[in-house]
Amino acid sequence: MYTQGLDQQGKPEQEKQRRPAESEAELRAFQRRCDAEEKIEAKDWMPEAYRRTLVRQISQHAHSEIIGMQPEGNWLTRAPSLKRKVILLAKVQDEAGHGLYLYSAAETLGVSRDKMVDDLLSGKAKYSSIFNYATLTWADIGAIGWLVDGAAIMNQVPLCRCSYGPYARAMVRVCKEESFHQRQGFDIMHVLCSGSEAQKAMAQDALNRWWWPSLMMFGPSDKDSEHSAQSMAWKIKRFSNDELRQKFVDATVPQAEFLGLRVPDDDLHFNEATGHYEFGDIDWQEFYDVLAGNGPCNRERLAKRQKAHDDGAWVREAARAYAAKHAVQEAA
Amino acid sequence: MSHTNWPLYEVFIRSRSGLSHRHAGSLHAADDDMALDHARDTYTRRMEGVSIWVVRSDRIVASDPAETAALFEPAEDKIYRHPTFYEIPDGVENL
Amino acid sequence: MNRIKPDAQLALRLYVQRLGDNALITGQRMIERVAGEPELEAELANANFALDYLGQARMYYSYAAELEGAGRNEDDFAYARNDREFQNFLLVEQPNGHFGDAVVRQVLFDSFYLLQLEALLECSDQRLAEIAARAAKEIRYHLQHVSKWLIRLGDGTSESNARVSESLARYWRFAGEFFAGDEVDDKFRAAFNGPDLSALAVTWQSNIDALLAVATLTVPADIEHPVSGGRAGLHSEHFGFLLAEMQHLTRSYPGATW
Numbered sequence: 001m002y003t004q005g006l007d008q009q010g011k012p013e014q015e016k017q018r019r020p021a022e023s024e025a026e027l028r029a030f031q032r033r034c035d036a037e038e039k040i041e042a043k044d045w046m047p048e049a050y051r052r053t054l055v056r057q058i059s060q061h062a063h064s065e066i067i068g069m070q071p072e073g074n075w076l077t078r079a080p081s082l083k084r085k086v087i088l089l090a091k092v093q094d095e096a097g098h099g100l101y102l103y104s105a106a107e108t109l110g111v112s113r114d115k116m117v118d119d120l121l122s123g124k125a126k127y128s129s130i131f132n133y134a135t136l137t138w139a140d141i142g143a144i145g146w147l148v149d150g151a152a153i154m155n156q157v158p159l160c161r162c163s164y165g166p167y168a169r170a171m172v173r174v175c176k177e178e179s180f181h182q183r184q185g186f187d188i189m190h191v192l193c194s195g196s197e198a199q200k201a202m203a204q205d206a207l208n209r210w211w212w213p214s215l216m217m218f219g220p221s222d223k224d225s226e227h228s229a230q231s232m233a234w235k236i237k238r239f240s241n242d243e244l245r246q247k248f249v250d251a252t253v254p255q256a257e258f259l260g261l262r263v264p265d266d267d268l269h270f271n272e273a274t275g276h277y278e279f280g281d282i283d284w285q286e287f288y289d290v291l292a293g294n295g296p297c298n299r300e301r302l303a304k305r306q307k308a309h310d311d312g313a314w315v316r317e318a319a320r321a322y323a324a325k326h327a328v329q330e331a332a
Numbered sequence: 333m334s335h336t337n338w339p340l341y342e343v344f345i346r347s348r349s350g351l352s353h354r355h356a357g358s359l360h361a362a363d364d365d366m367a368l369d370h371a372r373d374t375y376t377r378r379m380e381g382v383s384i385w386v387v388r389s390d391r392i393v394a395s396d397p398a399e400t401a402a403l404f405e406p407a408e409d410k411i412y413r414h415p416t417f418y419e420i421p422d423g424v425e426n427l
Numbered sequence: 428m429n430r431i432k433p434d435a436q437l438a439l440r441l442y443v444q445r446l447g448d449n450a451l452i453t454g455q456r457m458i459e460r461v462a463g464e465p466e467l468e469a470e471l472a473n474a475n476f477a478l479d480y481l482g483q484a485r486m487y488y489s490y491a492a493e494l495e496g497a498g499r500n501e502d503d504f505a506y507a508r509n510d511r512e513f514q515n516f517l518l519v520e521q522p523n524g525h526f527g528d529a530v531v532r533q534v535l536f537d538s539f540y541l542l543q544l545e546a547l548l549e550c551s552d553q554r555l556a557e558i559a560a561r562a563a564k565e566i567r568y569h570l571q572h573v574s575k576w577l578i579r580l581g582d583g584t585s586e587s588n589a590r591v592s593e594s595l596a597r598y599w600r601f602a603g604e605f606f607a608g609d610e611v612d613d614k615f616r617a618a619f620n621g622p623d624l625s626a627l628a629v630t631w632q633s634n635i636d637a638l639l640a641v642a643t644l645t646v647p648a649d650i651e652h653p654v655s656g657g658r659a660g661l662h663s664e665h666f667g668f669l670l671a672e673m674q675h676l677t678r679s680y681p682g683a684t685w
Contacts, residue, residue, distance in 0.1 A: 066467070069461065069462045069470070070462050073458075073461045073462045076458040076459075076461055077455060077458055077459055077672050077673060078672060078673065078675055078676050079676075080506070080676040080677050080683075080685040081502045081506070081677075081685050082451075082481060082484065082485050082488075082501055082502055082505055083485075083502075084685055085458075085481060086478055086481050086482065086485075089458060089461070089474055089477060089478055089481070090474075090478060092461055092462075092474065093470070093471060093474035093475070093478070096467060096470035096471055096474065097471055099467060100467050100468065100471070103467070113467075138676055138685070188685075191684060191685060192685075195683055195684060195685075196680070196683055198680060198683075199680070199683060304462065304463070305462075307463070308462065308463045308464065308465070311463070311465065311525060311526070312464065312465025312466060312469075312526065313465075314584070314586050314587055314590065315465040315466075315525075315526045315527070315580070315587070316465055316466060317583070317584055317586075317587075318579060318580050318583025318584045318586070318587030319579045319580075319583060321583045321584045321587075322578070322579040322580075322582050322583040323579075325582070
């Protein structure tokens with residue numbers, strides 16, 4: 001018998017200590033399951049490194065959804081029509097939901113949400129660099145939907161086939177729900193580009209500011225990516241960072257042309273021979289700076305999350321106290 | 333750091349009458365009522381359901397994956413439980 | 428159509444428009460809370476409620492625009508009117524405080540709003556009765572949800588009890604306005620079998636009394652000087668900022684479509 005006790009803050013550490021060394025035979029058997037495209041479920045045997053990789057990746061993903069609510073949430077009160085307001089709100093709400101699904105998926109690996117939130121607030125855990133950029137105009141909301149969600153889809157669709165069952169199932173739900181996100185962003189851009197000169201300029205300005213950070217979303221170039229090879233072998237990852245980035249550029253450049261916008265890259269050109277767009281060098285220093293906490297909004301994003309967490313403490317405590325009080329009464 | 337440790341719940345949704353409830357995901361809530369509200373607000377935003385079950389995750393009793401072979405493989409050689417095991421002579425119908 | 432006298436027709440339009448104003452301003456205050464809720468699950472709930480209110484505002488404004496017949500649309504009502512033309516209750520425009528403030532505000536308002544909607548099911552204007560039927564389903568759930576929260580906070584810790592007691596004391600003086608009808612309410616009631624506000628007041632008070640008892644909270648004393656002004660478009664000072672923020676983009680680019 002086995003209870004699915006997932007609410008176990010602190011326990012994983014002890015478990016790790018008790019855990020016997022992983023034998024070659026176990027590791028080989030696990031790899032065979034991955035190679036055979038079998039899904040790994042929460043309580044199945046798995047290498048500790050597999051578990052840690054997933055906890056890191058899924059919690060980063062969850063944190064990104066939660067922090068990602070802020071840049072778009074910034075325009076909720078100012079959305080320029082009631083229709084746009086409800087669409088944006090539904091999208092930001094989805095991000096909260098996706099954070100929730102993902103935290104749940106990570107919790108099946110024996111790490112509590114509280115622990116993950118602590119790691120986010122202390123700066124130990126990372127989240128997508130893109131959400132540390134400011135949303136300065138309404139067109140930024142369009143650009144985020146079109147570019148950032150577009151990049152996210154490239155990343156997320158292959159994750160629906162990830163070897164870890166709970167993560168794969170969460171991603172199926174996420175991808176299904178997100179299918180409208182990119183379209184609403186493109187729709188905002190399309191309306192702006194069909195509008196006045198000022199609106200079109202607003203759209204171009206947004207593309208100028210969001211293009212490069214969007215390319216950085218796929219992570220470091222393959223030659224510098226520390227975790228890639230092992231993740232591919234474990235079927236957590238299906239495509240390399242550079243492959244996905246290329247796919248994104250190939251899909252997006254024609255859309256920019258349709259909108260009549262100029263992609264801010266003088267080196268961008270189509271290579272007839274390969275059938276791909278070639279693009280200029282990414283400023284990786286900027287990427288690492290933002291990741292290290294020195295982007296335009298890192299401090300504000302975390303401060304807001306910290307404040308919500310602190311402000312909510314008495315509420316969470318009160319609900320728990322009420323539940324405890326009434327559980328005792330019912331039992332009596 | 334202040335923590336709540338609201339317990340984890342598993343959510344099961346019946347997508348329409350006639351179908352079974354199916355596991356939809358998990359969430360945290362301080363009590364059963366709140367878990368139902370949270371399930372409604374999280375897992376039925378797109379008309380996914382007509383009925384919700386929630387149960388505290390630590391109340392679920394599950395089989396041990398290490399016992400998978402002992403539990404489930406003995407069924408593998410009992411193929412006579414499946415209708416395809418039997419040969420039907422030509423010309424026999426409604427069987 | 429012409430059975431209705433023009434003043435009754437105007438009363439209907441203003442009544443519908445006010446329903447829209449309450450819904451929009453409630454929703455606007457709710458979306459200010461996004462990404463600031465005490466727990467992730469509460470984000471989903473808050474956004475759901477805000478979507479309900481904003482959806483209702485759109486239905487009310489679209490119908491008001493139709494009744495007016497002057498070619499305006501829902502966005503003209505939300506984005507192109509000035510403060511005096513908004514006639515929401517002062518309670519719903521009060522700035523956000525903590526989570527308990529939001530719960531108390533919603534309990535007080537939704538307790539009234541649900542009674543109002545249920546009364547509107549009987550009104551003789553069929554379109555409004557249909558909208559009310561849709562909205563009532565949403566608000567019934569909201570009221571259950573926030574009532575349960577009020578009980579948890581009232582009967583939770585001494586801190587939570589103190590906090591919501593204070594919220595209740597602060598907001599109580601705004602509740603009298605729900606029942607202080609003006610000529611629009613009178614005309615609407617006479618011409619369309621609209622709600623009887625004095626009857627609603629009695630039910631509201633007894634519902635609130637019962638809820639507060641379960642929540643182990645004390646019912647505040649009657650207010651000698653209740654606040655009012657919403658129906659006349661006389662707002663609190665906070666309202667101008669809410670409107671400026673909400674309308675800033677559309678007013679910065681007149682005539683643009685988005």
